[in-house]
Amino acid sequence: MAEEYAMDKGTGLIGFDLGATKMMAVLFDEDHRVVAREKARSKDGNGKTPVSRLVETIEQCLKDAEVEPKALKAVGIGVPGAVDRARGVVISAPNLGWENVEIEEKLEKALGVPVIVENDVNLGTYGEYRVGAARKFDHLLGIFPGTGVGGGLILDGRLYGGSTGMAGEIGHMILDRHGPLCGCGRYGCLEAYASRVAIAREAAAAALRGQAPALLEECGTDLTNIKSGAIARSIKSGDEAVEKIVRRAARMLGVAAANAVNLLSPEAVLLGGGLVEAMPALFSDEVEKAIRNQAFPALSRSVKVVVATLGDDAVATGAALFAEEMLRAKKEEKKS
Amino acid sequence: MAEEYAMDKGTGLIGFDLGATKMMAVLFDEDHRVVAREKARSKDGNGKTPVSRLVETIEQCLKDAEVEPKALKAVGIGVPGAVDRARGVVISAPNLGWENVEIEEKLEKALGVPVIVENDVNLGTYGEYRVGAARKFDHLLGIFPGTGVGGGLILDGRLYGGSTGMAGEIGHMILDRHGPLCGCGRYGCLEAYASRVAIAREAAAAALRGQAPALLEECGTDLTNIKSGAIARSIKSGDEAVEKIVRRAARMLGVAAANAVNLLSPEAVLLGGGLVEAMPALFSDEVEKAIRNQAFPALSRSVKVVVATLGDDAVATGAALFAEEMLRAKKEEKKS
Numbered sequence: 089m090a091e092e093y094a095m096d097k098g099t100g101l102i103g104f105d106l107g108a109t110k111m112m113a114v115l116f117d118e119d120h121r122v123v124a125r126e127k128a129r130s131k132d133g134n135g136k137t138p139v140s141r142l143v144e145t146i147e148q149c150l151k152d153a154e155v156e157p158k159a160l161k162a163v164g165i166g167v168p169g170a171v172d173r174a175r176g177v178v179i180s181a182p183n184l185g186w187e188n189v190e191i192e193e194k195l196e197k198a199l200g201v202p203v204i205v206e207n208d209v210n211l212g213t214y215g216e217y218r219v220g221a222a223r224k225f226d227h228l229l230g231i232f233p234g235t236g237v238g239g240g241l242i243l244d245g246r247l248y249g250g251s252t253g254m255a256g257e258i259g260h261m262i263l264d265r266h267g268p269l270c271g272c273g274r275y276g277c278l279e280a281y282a283s284r285v286a287i288a289r290e291a292a293a294a295a296l297r298g299q300a301p302a303l304l305e306e307c308g309t310d311l312t313n314i315k316s317g318a319i320a321r322s323i324k325s326g327d328e329a330v331e332k333i334v335r336r337a338a339r340m341l342g343v344a345a346a347n348a349v350n351l352l353s354p355e356a357v358l359l360g361g362g363l364v365e366a367m368p369a370l371f372s373d374e375v376e377k378a379i380r381n382q383a384f385p386a387l388s389r390s391v392k393v394v395v396a397t398l399g400d401d402a403v404a405t406g407a408a409l410f411a412e413e414m415l416r417a418k419k420e421e422k423k424s
Numbered sequence: 425m426a427e428e429y430a431m432d433k434g435t436g437l438i439g440f441d442l443g444a445t446k447m448m449a450v451l452f453d454e455d456h457r458v459v460a461r462e463k464a465r466s467k468d469g470n471g472k473t474p475v476s477r478l479v480e481t482i483e484q485c486l487k488d489a490e491v492e493p494k495a496l497k498a499v500g501i502g503v504p505g506a507v508d509r510a511r512g513v514v515i516s517a518p519n520l521g522w523e524n525v526e527i528e529e530k531l532e533k534a535l536g537v538p539v540i541v542e543n544d545v546n547l548g549t550y551g552e553y554r555v556g557a558a559r560k561f562d563h564l565l566g567i568f569p570g571t572g573v574g575g576g577l578i579l580d581g582r583l584y585g586g587s588t589g590m591a592g593e594i595g596h597m598i599l600d601r602h603g604p605l606c607g608c609g610r611y612g613c614l615e616a617y618a619s620r621v622a623i624a625r626e627a628a629a630a631a632l633r634g635q636a637p638a639l640l641e642e643c644g645t646d647l648t649n650i651k652s653g654a655i656a657r658s659i660k661s662g663d664e665a666v667e668k669i670v671r672r673a674a675r676m677l678g679v680a681a682a683n684a685v686n687l688l689s690p691e692a693v694l695l696g697g698g699l700v701e702a703m704p705a706l707f708s709d710e711v712e713k714a715i716r717n718q719a720f721p722a723l724s725r726s727v728k729v730v731v732a733t734l735g736d737d738a739v740a741t742g743a744a745l746f747a748e749e750m751l752r753a754k755k756e757e758k759k760s
Contacts, residue, residue, distance in 0.1 A: 170722050179722060227587040239687070243579060243586075250579075250689025251563040254723055257686035262679055262718060264600050274718060343598055350593035351575070351684060353586025382598060382610060386506050386515060387590055 103408030108183035124153035164411030166208035213240025215406025232361035281340035288314035299329040320366035342378020360396030439744030444519035460489035500747030502544035549576025551742025568697035617676035624650035635665040656702035678714020696732030
């Protein structure tokens with residue numbers, strides 16, 4: 089298929105999902121259809137992620153589709169960390185070992201097309217808002233529990249970054265100052281209850297106590313082995329302790345969502361990420377219940393809870409669409 | 425002075441602060457200078473607040489200033505409750521006994537000028553943003569601890585209401601699900617820690633235990649008597665237990681503010697209301713410390729904590745300026 093594809097100059101979009109372990113470039117045509125995908129490991133033999141690695145992956149993606157770089161209109165990059173979008177700089181992405189990487193400038197020089205960089209969860213939220221589960225919800229809160237718990241905000245139809253561009257950190261909302269230790273060094277953040285790491289921590293202890301036989305058999309008691317799919321399978325196999333653990337995590341996620349509903353009055357709360365994909369009904373039920381019970385009726389009554397549908401493509405899709413939108417906005421600004 | 429005042433047709437503004445016990449109409453000229461003020465009790469002999477009472481107070485204010493109603497451009501009303509601004513309806517203001525009051529329509533009919541209604545804390549925040557302590561902070565979170573704890577948001581330079589118009593309810597952010605009972609029926613909301621009622625509850629117990637002699641002497645142990653000024657005086661007189669209680673309340677307010685900073689990345693947090701006015705340094709110190717310690721450095725580093733300066737005029741000022749701004753926006757919309 090790919091070799092028959094002809095793309096007009098300045099019409100294609102690359103959405104790039106730069107994860108801590110894997111990276112993926114997706115090429116879209118002007119109607120936002122996927123033309124090609126290219127995956128690679130994020131880290132080289134030395135455990136580093138040089139920008140050249142992103143360039144190579146994008147070039148390979150274009151090559152596979154037999155598309156010239158000049159066919160591109162824009163490239164959007166989603167990064168797991170704090171991003172200064174206005175300056176095009178990744179302030180900090182600890183899992184990549186990145187600090188103050190001027191990624192926009194470097195990529196623009198290498199590719200010769202406009203590049204936009206944003207936080208990956210923000211772009212996942214934006215992708216679901218534009219073409220996924222959250223279409224038309226102009227006031228939207230996205231929550232993505234994974235290794236951490238990321239958040240994204242659409243306010244008045246626009247991706248919201250606040251004064252620094254880095255808004256949306258719902259994962260570090262403190263829900264109980266006497267709660268468990270969080271990766272950020274504080275206690276009782278949402279992430280310390282509802283991330284995959286937090287759930288794996290509790291589930292491993294249950295397995296060790298003999299209360300989660302199915303999980304014990306599949307994963308042992310090593311946190312590293314306890315992934316979203318295994319957690320879901322353990323619950324299906326009847327590990328009640330694991331179900332209790334995950335429901336509690338989902339409830340805490342719901343409390344954080346309820347707090348955000350009271351503060352922001354969104355139309356919808358979007359849930360996504362590996363854990364939610366593995367157990368969509370459990371998460372959306374608990375979050376919906378928590379919002380109904382914990383937020384103000386006038387604010388919560390009409391809030392929809394939706395589950396992400398773009399899966400692994402969410403960030404890349406959001407990145408491509410957001411890059412296109414930013415380019416359009418910039419052009420309009422110049423006109424006026 | 426007032427009788428010499430001449431106001432051109434369609435230039436004046438009325439800002440109205442409808443409180444649970446007192447109401448106040450303030451007449452501003454086109455340069456936003458105060459021309460006259462009229463105060464009244466909010467409730468009539470039957471404990472009711474009919475809309476006619478607002479009309480009378482506004483008319484008296486105009487009469488005192490010898491200004492004709494036709495000199496008015498707009499009237500803005502601040503109400504202690506949930507407001508549907510788009511429809512001009514007070515959904516619920518429990519302290520006034522109001523439910524679904526179509527205040528805009530009623531007042532427009534009575535006064536013959538455009539009327540805008542909004543939540544009082546939103547307008548207090550807007551007033552401080554336009555002409556008070558928070559000038560130029562286009563991303564602003566206002567927190568006003570009082571009988572309850574109200575909040576207001578300025579995002580991208582506009583008063584933010586979210587999808588229902590009722591955003592900003594930071595007072596019901598749950599900080600500890602095992603915390604004290606809140607007036608809303610849930611446990612551990614910010615309001616259950618940091619409202620005047622919550623502080624009075626703790627302080628009265630300290631007084632009863634003999635740990636707050638100055639407070640005991642001035643107020644006894646009746647919560648009703650323990651107002652903001654008395655709390656401040658008790659601390660000044662050396663009631664260490666009361667200082668501990670208020671500092672803890674301020675710290676919890678800081679935790680809620682830090683959570684909101686992580687979510688919204690504002691430029692500034694504005695503190696106002698009776699408690700803060702009585703103890704500005706204590707509150708701003710504790711809130712600033714909490715934000716520095718509890719929020720993400722990248723988001724909190726540049727956040728300013730400011731204390732409201734408009735005092736009793738904040739809501740009326742915000743109401744007048746907001747009504748003018750809404751009118752201007754409406755006219756522009758019609759043009760385009």
